[in-house]
Amino acid sequence: MACDSPDPGAAAEVAVNQNCEATITASALLQGTTTCAGPFELVATDMQGNTAATGIDLITIPSAWLGATLQVQITDQTSGNSCMSYIMLVDNLPPVFSACPNDTVLCTEPTDPAHVAAVAVADNCDANVDLQSTTSQIGPDCNLPANMIAVLVRNWTATDDYGNTATCQQLIYIEKSDLADVQFPPDLSLDCTAADVSPAATGQPTIGGFPVSTFSPCRMIVNHS
Known part of the structure; x- marks a missing residue:
């Protein structure tokens, strides 16, 4: 033999x-x-x-x-x-995405991976798959649905210890808001001798509990006097 x-x-x-x-x-x-x-x-x-x-x-x-x-x-x-x-x-088997859900957020909400619907990936041999993402934005665009101001396209790549890769694409829809959605902070009475009157201390306008910023996708200008 x-x-x-x-x-x-x-x-x-x-x-x-x-x-x-x-x-x-x-x-x-x-x-x-x-x-x-x-x-x-x-x-x-x-x-x-x-x-x-x-x-x-x-x-x-x-x-x-x-x-x-x-x-x-x-x-x-x-x-x-x-x-x-x-x-x-x-090991020739790539990681497997068991979840790569789309999500919809308010225009004031954070859109980083920690604050949107989580992706889930597993591998047959590697318990700690390397997970990387790149994000691009579509919009503001008139071709988007009327209630959406932009869409984030997040492309995920999972790589195991042996170089096998898998990909998935996640869409994050950013909802449009208008001035009627804005909640303004309540009036306050402060001690004039040591009052902190900054918006961080006295409150600022919010939508859905998240501060409205001039730099947010909401396309609103925020100022105070």
Whole structure:
């Protein structure tokens, strides 16, 4: 009997599954059709001799050995014949977005990722997927729905430890407001000897509980005297 990939410098790549494990059968490692009757004992170890998995006719190698070169000895338990094959576990599966929801916000609301509907992503092998985003704005635009002042297009990219990537696009609709939506702060009586009359202390106009700013997408000019 003879094994495939007998050279440790040219180990066969074996892709892990959704559980970040690889199940390997004896027939997958043996060359062609063998006359050995079997069953076959498989023993997988790393190059330092640490055991990764053992089994009869098949083995399941856990994620701890991802990226390592392993030697798998296959022994025909009937004849005692054996051979050695070298493998390397690789991850070819990209992360998966389980949620990439659109959202609608008031023109005064923050639009950073922490304040809008959250995206969710998971990976079979990497518990801490790198998540990056870029954001562009459409509008103000007359082609948008009448109740919308702009749309943010947020493109997300998730990358796992092994360079596999996934993308999703999230739309954040910014609602148009008018002056009737503005809530003004109430009147106050202050001690004239040490009064802080700044808007930060006395209050400022809000929409939906968020301050109205000249620099917000609401397209309103705010001043005081």
